[in-house]
């Protein structure tokens with residue numbers, strides 16, 4: 001897809017992979033809306049990105065349906081379209097055995113990682129359908145294809161992201177494409193939490209820029225329903 005002049009909404013973009021992707025999209029001429037829950041860090045990201053192009057920020061929780069609706073509404077009102085939705089926001093709880101994980105933790109992880117993705121899709125799809133075009137990229141994980149011990153809720157949530165992507169691909173009208181993306185092992189706060197150690201030797205989110213350009217530049221109708229690796 002061409003990025004110049006397109007409107008892109010990235011959830012979970014106040015730091016990590018989402019924020020670095022926002023910088024790539026802006027450099028390539030897209031108009032970008034970033035979102036996250038923490039308003040202060042989100043505003044810091046917006047201010048830092050503003051020198052690179054047309055960027056707006058909408059604070060909110062993807063797991064809250066009204067917040068999800070607001071993210072889509074503010075993106076379309078501000079920029080007049082919605083061409084790329086990147087469902088990137090996710091949480092990862094402390095590693096623990098399935099048998100010891102509370103119902104509250106299960107609910108939190110599934111609410112953000114799965115229901116949050118579905119919420120954004122529910123609000124974005126009518127906009128894209130009216131335009132006759134749009135791309136929905138759902139950020140998955142290696143743990144969306146094979147599960148690991150002590151990561152039950154996160155793995156289950158990413159398997160669900162893969163499944164909802166496949167379901168959605170069979171439902172979208174012509175002109176709309178959805179796929180799942182595994183970003184690989186990337187040095188972010190989430191990885192540090194997963195590994196419980198220093199992760200600075202891994203690929204940084206900024207180093208993904210060429211891979212994002214290759215990937216987004218290749219997207220066409222044949223991508224609908226695919227599960228791809230970013231690297």
Ligand SMILES: NC(=O)c1ccc[n+]([C@@H]2O[C@H](COP(=O)([O-])OP(=O)(O)OC[C@H]3O[C@@H](n4cnc5c(N)ncnc54)[C@H](OP(=O)(O)O)[C@@H]3O)[C@@H](O)[C@H]2O)c1
Pocket residue numbers: 011012013014015016017018035036037038039041060061062063087088089090091112116139140141142182183184185186187188189190191
């Ligand atoms: N890093 C890796 O190695 C790796 C590997 C495979 C897949 N992934 C996936 O890549 C994506 C980005 O991960 P990351 O490593 O960049 O994570 P990160 O550094 O922890 O950043 C997560 C972002 O999501 C936001 N967020 C969290 N919960 C949210 C909610 N309920 N509503 C809106 N925003 C929310 C966070 O801000 P607030 O907390 O302020 O909301 C933050 O901006 C995730 O889907 C993750 O599962 C990462």
